[in-house]
Amino acid sequence: MSLIVQKFGGTSVGDIDRIMKAAEKTRAEFDRGNQLAVVVSAMSGVTNQLVAYCDAITDDHDTREYDSIVASGEQVTAGLFALALQKYGLKARSWLGWQVPIVTDTQHGRARIVDIQTEDLRACLAAGEIPVVAGFQGLSDGGRISTLGRGGSDTSAVALAAALNAERCDIYTDVDGVYTTDPRIVTRARKIPRVSFEEMLEMASVGAKVLQVRSVAMAMRHRVRVQVLSTFAPEIGSDLPGTLIVDEDEIMEKELVSGLAFSRDDAKITLEGVHNAPGLAASIFAPLSNAGIIVDMIVQDIALGKDAITNMTFTVGKRDLAQAVRLFEEERAAGRLNFKAIHTDSDIVKISAIGVGMKSQSGVALKMFQILAEKGINIEVISTSEIKTSVLIKDAYTELALRALHTAYGLDAA
Amino acid sequence: MSLIVQKFGGTSVGDIDRIMKAAEKTRAEFDRGNQLAVVVSAMSGVTNQLVAYCDAITDDHDTREYDSIVASGEQVTAGLFALALQKYGLKARSWLGWQVPIVTDTQHGRARIVDIQTEDLRACLAAGEIPVVAGFQGLSDGGRISTLGRGGSDTSAVALAAALNAERCDIYTDVDGVYTTDPRIVTRARKIPRVSFEEMLEMASVGAKVLQVRSVAMAMRHRVRVQVLSTFAPEIGSDLPGTLIVDEDEIMEKELVSGLAFSRDDAKITLEGVHNAPGLAASIFAPLSNAGIIVDMIVQDIALGKDAITNMTFTVGKRDLAQAVRLFEEERAAGRLNFKAIHTDSDIVKISAIGVGMKSQSGVALKMFQILAEKGINIEVISTSEIKTSVLIKDAYTELALRALHTAYGLDAA
Numbered sequence: 001m002s003l004i005v006q007k008f009g010g011t012s013v014g015d016i017d018r019i020m021k022a023a024e025k026t027r028a029e030f031d032r033g034n035q036l037a038v039v040v041s042a043m044s045g046v047t048n049q050l051v052a053y054c055d056a057i058t059d060d061h062d063t064r065e066y067d068s069i070v071a072s073g074e075q076v077t078a079g080l081f082a083l084a085l086q087k088y089g090l091k092a093r094s095w096l097g098w099q100v101p102i103v104t105d106t107q108h109g110r111a112r113i114v115d116i117q118t119e120d121l122r123a124c125l126a127a128g129e130i131p132v133v134a135g136f137q138g139l140s141d142g143g144r145i146s147t148l149g150r151g152g153s154d155t156s157a158v159a160l161a162a163a164l165n166a167e168r169c170d171i172y173t174d175v176d177g178v179y180t181t182d183p184r185i186v187t188r189a190r191k192i193p194r195v196s197f198e199e200m201l202e203m204a205s206v207g208a209k210v211l212q213v214r215s216v217a218m219a220m221r222h223r224v225r226v227q228v229l230s231t232f233a234p235e236i237g238s239d240l241p242g243t244l245i246v247d248e249d250e251i252m253e254k255e256l257v258s259g260l261a262f263s264r265d266d267a268k269i270t271l272e273g274v275h276n277a278p279g280l281a282a283s284i285f286a287p288l289s290n291a292g293i294i295v296d297m298i299v300q301d302i303a304l305g306k307d308a309i310t311n312m313t314f315t316v317g318k319r320d321l322a323q324a325v326r327l328f329e330e331e332r333a334a335g336r337l338n339f340k341a342i343h344t345d346s347d348i349v350k351i352s353a354i355g356v357g358m359k360s361q362s363g364v365a366l367k368m369f370q371i372l373a374e375k376g377i378n379i380e381v382i383s384t385s386e387i388k389t390s391v392l393i394k395d396a397y398t399e400l401a402l403r404a405l406h407t408a409y410g411l412d413a414a
Numbered sequence: 415m416s417l418i419v420q421k422f423g424g425t426s427v428g429d430i431d432r433i434m435k436a437a438e439k440t441r442a443e444f445d446r447g448n449q450l451a452v453v454v455s456a457m458s459g460v461t462n463q464l465v466a467y468c469d470a471i472t473d474d475h476d477t478r479e480y481d482s483i484v485a486s487g488e489q490v491t492a493g494l495f496a497l498a499l500q501k502y503g504l505k506a507r508s509w510l511g512w513q514v515p516i517v518t519d520t521q522h523g524r525a526r527i528v529d530i531q532t533e534d535l536r537a538c539l540a541a542g543e544i545p546v547v548a549g550f551q552g553l554s555d556g557g558r559i560s561t562l563g564r565g566g567s568d569t570s571a572v573a574l575a576a577a578l579n580a581e582r583c584d585i586y587t588d589v590d591g592v593y594t595t596d597p598r599i600v601t602r603a604r605k606i607p608r609v610s611f612e613e614m615l616e617m618a619s620v621g622a623k624v625l626q627v628r629s630v631a632m633a634m635r636h637r638v639r640v641q642v643l644s645t646f647a648p649e650i651g652s653d654l655p656g657t658l659i660v661d662e663d664e665i666m667e668k669e670l671v672s673g674l675a676f677s678r679d680d681a682k683i684t685l686e687g688v689h690n691a692p693g694l695a696a697s698i699f700a701p702l703s704n705a706g707i708i709v710d711m712i713v714q715d716i717a718l719g720k721d722a723i724t725n726m727t728f729t730v731g732k733r734d735l736a737q738a739v740r741l742f743e744e745e746r747a748a749g750r751l752n753f754k755a756i757h758t759d760s761d762i763v764k765i766s767a768i769g770v771g772m773k774s775q776s777g778v779a780l781k782m783f784q785i786l787a788e789k790g791i792n793i794e795v796i797s798t799s800e801i802k803t804s805v806l807i808k809d810a811y812t813e814l815a816l817r818a819l820h821t822a823y824g825l826d827a828a
Contacts, residue, residue, distance in 0.1 A: 016467060016470040016471060019471070020471070050490065053430060053490070053494055054493075054494070054497060056430040057430060057433070057434070057494060057497045057498055057501055058497060058500070058501050061497055062496070062497060062500055062507075064507070065493040065494075065496045065497050065500075065507070065508055066493070066497075068489060068492070068493040068508055068510070069489070069490050069493035069494060069497075071489075072486035072487075072489045072490050073486075075482060075483070075485075075486045075489070076464065076467070076483050076486050078482070079468075079479040079480070079482040079483035080467055080468070080471060080479075080483060082476070082479045083468060083471045083472060083475055083476060083479050083480075084471055086472070086476055086479075087471055087472050093476075093478070093479070094479055094482055096482070096559075098512070099557055099558075143513055144513075145510075
């Protein structure tokens with residue numbers, strides 16, 4: 001008897017019919033003799049509606065109130081899912097974050113899980129009951145409800161699987177696995193049967209929206225085997241119908257490039273005419289870091305000439321762009337930073353080739369540059385890591401670039 | 415400095431604009447130098463939607479799950495209302511039932527408040543903060559969320575006012591007070607400035623839907639002065655612009671009839687041909703009582719003849735009708751009850767004249783019978799209490815009867 005944690009995302013529980021269908025997946029696993037714990041998201045659209053309510057009052061909300069408001073979405077689904085399981089004759093009950101409790105820190109709106117107290121859940125499981133845990137939420141100091149940030153239900157599920165020492169964490173969503181790239185853009189994209197934590201982490205961080213980055217990082221840290229699969233696919237009898245995210249050791253054949261991810265979430269900032277002195281990078285990035293703005297790709301032009309004037313280019317999240325520009329203007333006004341001009345560009349996309357095989361083989365980056373050059377696509381910024389090569393290009397070339405690279409890296413379906 | 419509890423119903427917090435308007439009422443009282451505690455309902459329509467979700471899965475739900483689901487509506491409003499008050503520069507925070515905690519019994523779906531632990535709320539008030547308490551909900555055994563039943567937010571508000579020893583409990587709703595009868599039917603209906611707990615209790619119990627019966631009973635028991643007033647009326651400077659529900663002693667001029675209430679919530683059941691022996695009433699009403707079905711008006715025909723066969727007529731809530739009939743069939747099948755036939759009628763209305771003046775003056779019932787006879791309206795059942803005279807008539811005559819009685823009792827506006 002294995003313990004499996006199942007997580008159902010917003011579209012999988014989008015209405016009562018879908019909740020009943022999702023609960024069938026739970027029943028099927030239960031009937032196979034497994035112990036089950038379920039984690040649910042809010043019904044699709046609900047969280048957006050609740051956030052819109054908050055935004056309509058003030059865009060600078062008390063995050064503790066915000067958390068209490070938006071956490072209600074998962075509360076509803078957890079109860080409904082428990083009712084659905086009961087309807088199928090199973091013993092089930094809902095568990096809210098504060099009931100488990102899932103203890104978090106006090107960073108409301110983006111809290112981190114500190115501890116999951118599993119005693120009550122284990123008793124529930126031992127009694128043959130299926131706990132249905134509201135995702136995305138926890139309990140903060142002073143008995144306040146906290147939330148983990150958007151997509152946090154994946155993190156809830158992986159954390160719960162780790163705390164319960166589960167055999168596997170199945171993330172049910174509206175796609176049937178992780179693909180070599182977005183099939184809506186590249187029709188020949190293939191489902192990947194197994195992918196390593198590291199690869200998945202890179203994919204998630206550059207825009208493959210199947211899983212939340214934090215949940216993948218947590219899965220990697222705790223070595224939780226995660227399967228991504230579709231709620232809507234019929235039962236095909238296969239043991240592992242989706243994509244399994246596992247330790248690299250569990251993957252026999254390591255592809256040079258496993259997949260192509262892309263992200264339109266970033267914006268490019270260029271500070272023109274900064275003085276290249278020791279401490280420049282710190283004086284540029286410290287204000288961003290203090291404001292919680294994450295900087296991704298960074299390129300510094302080579303400083304020529306005696307006055308060592310250079311340009312610094314980097315990317316931040318689009319939603320942080322306005323704040324970042326404001327911060328730089330403030331820094332300049334305060335005399336802490338000097339630059340001639342600030343340029344921004346939101347019409348960009350970051351395309352990344354990801355594969356653990358890159359660790360041992362070279363040529364991936366070179367091939368990317370060649371293919372893009374052949375198509376006449378200008379590369380604005382390049383960054384590479386051990387298992388990833390990324391380029392920033394004009395947004396308009398996204399589809400063209402992805403299709404060409406997908407073929408070039410041998411990823412096309414037969 | 416007085417402490418006032420304000421309660422805002424579903425239509426008063428139906429959207430963000432209305433929440434902002436309602437919060438203005440709180441700010442106005444605060445600016446007058448009062449301490450405030452606020453109780454909120456779910457946004458109008460939300461609870462119905464959540465109940466519909468539950469019903470779509472099963473009509474026989476686990477009430478603990480049901481409670482957790484429907485309580486989310488008030489959770490959202492409490493947070494939004496706190497944000498609205500903060501937006502106005504006031505200190506505020508939301509309190510959920512389990513956070514206060516408002517301890518209830520384990521009758522999920524219709525729980526009763528056992529205790530409100532006010533230490534934290536008092537600390538909040540002492541710090542100049544306005545607690546915004548989610549109505550309708552509490553904390554039951556085992557840390558589960560409970561709800562007080564439909565309209566329970568009124569009860570939450572009155573209970574909180576009692577626990578905090580508040581000067582007054584202001585119930586903000588979509589009408590500006592208690593009227594002599596429904597103004598949509600009788601255009602000459604008048605707003606009553608003051609009404610006694612007993613009168614209000616009778617009015618609420620026979621269909622004047624301004625306040626929940628339980629909340630009035632609780633106000634009476636704890637002598638909480640309650641004001642019913644409109645969220646939507648402009649500030650008119652008057653200290654008490656609505657209807658004040660108070661102890662009879664606070665009312666100088668006692669009307670013979672204060673108001674006319676009516677209820678279409680009941681259905682009539684006649685058990686034809688029951689054997690009039692000792693224990694008959696018990697054998698009829700025990701099964702209903704055990705099933706939690708409340709019986710209201712009861713009439714037993716005079717048993718004539720040696721075999722003492724009679725008919726028993728009474729009313730139950732329309733929603734309990736089917737179950738009541740089923741129970742009687744079961745009782746008959748089990749040989750515990752004998753009757754010839756069972757007749758039901760849902761096309762009925764109960765009309766009641768209410769007034770504390772009836773305690774000392776007679777003639778109210780007689781006038782009712784005369785007026786209805788003049789209009790050719792047949793009375794099916796009569797019941798009277800110390801301050802109330804009720805008749806059951808055909809639903810179709812509701813408006814005719816109300817208008818005629820309203821004039822006859824001298825209630826018409828000048």
